[in-house]
Amino acid sequence: MTGLQGKGAFVAGSDKPERSTVRVGFMPLTDCASLVMASVLGLDEKYGIRIVLSREQSWSGMRDRLVRGELDCAQLLYAMVYAVELGVGTAQKSMALLMNLNQNGQAITLSRALAARGAVDGAGLAALMANEARRFTFAHTFPTGNHALWLYYWLAAAGIEPMSACHVATVPPNQMAANLAAGHMDGFCAGEPWGERAVREGVGVTVATSQQVWPDHPGKALAACADFAQRHPNTCRALVCAVLEAGRWIDASAANRETASEAIASPAFVNVQRELIRERMLGCYNDGLGHRWHDPHRLRFYGDGAATFPYLSDAMWFMTQHRRWGLLAYDPDYRAVAERVNRLDLYREAAAATNTPLPSTVTRSSRLIDGRTWNGRDPALYAASFAASSHA
Structure with a gap:
């Protein structure tokens, strides 16, 4: 703890973490990086805790383990935190959102077969679908999660009604490319490195990034149940400190991003070849159609604090989209709910x-x-401003 005195570090006395070991769930995705590096770099110990990472197999399974108390905190889809808080698609449980873990870095992928027929963007897909008798199938990672909402928003912006014009399926992120290759679906929205895998394996093309849908959008959140945060505020604070420092370290240089890519690619975490993570971690995109670019809105974990701050407006946006697509049957007090959940x-x-x-x-x-x-x-007005067909 040397050198922390006078810098606000919470390591002793009444600010000492109530729990020295913190069980934290994560999904094997590129954007688990700041959680992993907080542990790998020993930043957790700097703040008087030890992060014990638990690799989970599904979003629903991780949510349920968190609610049952088998996990203390977890990397959750931001929108999922609010679905649990409001009892959307699951039993209601009061939640605490401690920080945003990342911005940007997800992708919408269409099959190479569709791309060959002109579906290389939203307009091309809409034109193709207008001349097909069948309903196209698209996959996301969780019904009330971020990827479903990015997918719906992108489709609707192209004039495609997701709920009536499409079949929508839920598929685990690491199974997306295989299902696309097998012809079980026409496209998907998921976190990396699974969009990159589809491109590298020649089965899909990236037609949009999530940052094209919303530049610098919120991504995964570090969350706990509200009762855990209430009983262990110092533990939660120490965890946020460690993850903030890890995010700052990742964002500090390309070399650090390279190191983080290698660490999270290991079997204990994402379990893929480093190159599958490295390129898009560095912001280097290849859409599979011959277009390469360096994305100014690449995945980021700190952004001088802008990428980690739990903005109330970010929280409210996800609730408006739950409302828009009929997942939420009423307008909650958007601001009050966000103020209650986001532990500013x-x-x-x-x-x-x-x-x-x-x-x-x-x-x-x-x-x-x-x-x-x-x-x-005005969240309620915003939610109501979308087409009536997409609003319950």
Whole structure:
């Protein structure tokens, strides 16, 4: 703990973590990197805890283990946190969102067969579907999760009604490319490295990144059940401190991103070849159609604090999309729910301890792929502004 005195580190006295070992669930995805590196680099020990990582096999399984208390915290789909809080598709459980883990870095992939027929973007897909008698099948990773909402938003922006014009399936992320190759679906939305795998194996093409849908969108969240956060605030704060430092380390240089790619590619974590993670981790994209670019909105884990801050407007957006697609049957008090779930108090204390910059406001303004601006000012009006066919 040398050198931490006077810098806000919570390591002793009344601020000592209530629990020295923290069981944290994660999914084998590129964006588990800051959780993994917090442990690998020993940053957890710096703040008086030991992170015990638990590799999970499905989002629903990890959610259920968290709710049952078998995990203390978990890397959850941001939208899933709010589905649990509101009892959407599952039993209601009060939740605590401790921080955002990352921004950007997901992808929408279509089969190479569709791309060969002109479906290389939303407009091309819409034109193809208009002349087909069958309903196309698209997959996401969880019904109330981020990937479902990115997929629906992208389809709708192209004039495709997801709920009536498509079959939608839930598939584990690491099975996406195989199912696409087998012809079980026409496309999918998932986190990396599974979009990259589809491109490298020649079975799919990247027609959109999630950052094209919403530049610098929120990604996975570090979450706990509200009762755990209530009983263990110092433990949660220490965990956020460690993960903030890990995110800052990853974002600090290309060399660090290379090292993180190698670490998380190992069998204990994502269990893939390093090159499958490395390229898009560095922001180097190949869409499988001959187009290569360096994405200015690549996956990021810190972004001078902008990528980790739990903006209330981010939380409210996911609830508006649950409402839009009929997953949520009523308009909640969006702001009040976001203020209750997003633990800004713990995050701000962790930010002070790690010298992480804080934004000037708890909401932000963003322009999405369909030209709409989201700023969190009137969530109910925003949710209702979408076409009636997509709003329950």
